[in-house]
Amino acid sequence: MSWFSPILMVGVPLFVAFLIPLLGYIHKKAGLYAMSLTLLFNTVAGFYFLPKVFVKPIRVIVAGYKPPFGINLAITPFSIFMACLISLMGFLVSLYLLKDNTTETQEKFSMLILLVVMGSTGIVLTGDIFNMFVFLEITSISSYALTAIKKDRKGSEAGIKFLLVGSISSTLLLLGIALIYNQLGTLNIADIANRFSQMNPKVAFLAVSFLFLGFGIESEMFPLNAWAPDVYQGAPAPVAALFSAVTVKAGLYAMVRFLFTVVNMPVFVKALLVFGVLTVIVSELSALRQKDVRRMLGYSSLGQIGLILFAIGIGTTGALKGAIFHFINHAILKATLFLTIGLLAKAAGGSTFEDLKGIGKKYPFLAGIFAIAALGVMGFPPLNGFMSKLMILTAAVKAEHILLVMLILAASVIEGVYYFRVLQIMFKEPEPTRIEKKAIPLFSVIPLVILVVAIVGIGLFPGVLTPYLKGVTMDIMNRSNYIAAMLGSVGGGL
């Protein structure tokens, strides 16, 4: 099956995205179903390639030109692992959207969702730095539109902010790429990695700084993340779930791939550590002050990203393993939280503490799921968040960063404070009389149930993921392997 290539994970969503406007003539909801089916296809394809890539990385050549002359996809354990996560989360969110009845922009909405997921998949699969930039643009531009799609004040404001900051990010990335291209005459990631030492050190430092800042904005690193809480609050709930589960993860992938595989500059990994710590402190303290649950979740999401960033910054195998594990857990937990709060807020007519008073008594099922996910974020055993936090904690202890250990624990305590406050408001306050209870659509429940099963399941049996985490960590740490697989004759069959 030589034609069944991983490039279909980009090609098929693109085909469907162009087809969706025409599908509207067949059936009003055909676009939504097409989007969901395509994401299912991506998930299946991802899991089909997953075991193969862990045996041997695949190099997919595009347009028949060998790298570095053409573009190629570089599919290593880290990329396929992320691609599976992205496709799966995209698919679950798309199920939730099937019954979402925002009629007039439905077609465009499904197209944008599909392209966000496709762009993020492209970022993790590509082996060409300019191609990565193009996919980042696709992801960002669809994100801006999705943020503002509801056309209310908050959404538009967040969309504009997102657009401005995102443009700065793209400019910086493009400048960095241009500097590298000027020096080395190549855009292939493996080729750049191979010959990075040939660059003039001053130019190299500036290029890496630009790319670091650019990817820093995409991966919501403090102080470049001021736009993020607005986006999480203003965007429609499933879109916010998608952002925290999919697009941020793609940004983080780009950051890690770049810092560990392409350049070998320990100073930037250390910078990641510092910025990660700052992100945790600022975000968790800001989350504490919020009166709106959606915004609070946004800050909490940033806090978790900070945790991941500094775990990457510690740079040891154990810490990286923990960081990758937290990638998955954070995606699952935050998607659950945003999706449930979306349903609850719709029922209650708002997402402030005032609105949500006693909602837990009206909707015990949804609020229960929210509670489980909240406990997971705080790191309660035996939920999945506990496992990855423990892993990062152990790595910090091993690396003798005592301050970091204290920071992780303190952050968990703060998380406990603000999440328990929400839970108390939801469950302890008297049941509101103004809200009429409506049945929850089945399609919204299915993904939530799957997510909760994942939260508990991964927490109870983290062993399922251990071999994969090991493979991914080895892929990140071993840059010469990556270069050999993509440039040399070692590369896989395609």
Next chain:
Amino acid sequence: MNKVGLKRRFRVKNIFVFFVVLYFAFQFFSVVSLLDLNNVKGVAKYYLENDIKDTESANVVTSIVVNYRGFDTLGEVTVLFLAATGLAAILSGERKVKKQKTPANAMLQYGVKPLLPITILFGAYIFIHGHLSPGGGFQGGTVIATSFLFMMLAIEGYEIKHGYIKWTESLAGLTFVTVGLFGLFLLGSFLANFLPLGKVGELFSSGVIPIIYVAVGFKVGSELTGLLDNMMGVVG
């Protein structure tokens, strides 16, 4: 926090940001002299030397854009598609002003009508000859969109049928991806050039390059027209 405190905090932040930007600007200008801006090297050199052999296209820029890095171009076309879709999604349902304040004079109104087919023809020429002469799908598409902009500006109540735009942009995008998929099925590589290359300088040469560029031309033309139409007369 009172208002004054907030203001002061912002001022300190601004100064900090200012210095960070200044630092990077300084760094950038100190690095410019170190850049190598005269030599063609790396992949660029390969493209210049092997362009004719690989693609039989007289325009090396076209072979890079459509063939060597065609995957990027597919992405860029998608970016444009997204910009148009996103804008349409955000602006849909906005109040539009149908009437112009002052109608264009008769000369303009009669002048643009014969200009329309000529401009479209010129745009089509540019994208059909993308592999032979300077220009290509993006440029040609823009020229076509300009012709519709003339009509919208000059003629009162001129409206583009949204159905046509939708069909054109979808079919053009589908053509691009389908050509890519044919390459994958026939030669095992997405976007591979599966048609005979012909001889450099002929209209029917360079394999799939003209097909892709015509699709890009239609897509860019319809998308820009759609964008203009969406923004025409929106009350802010």
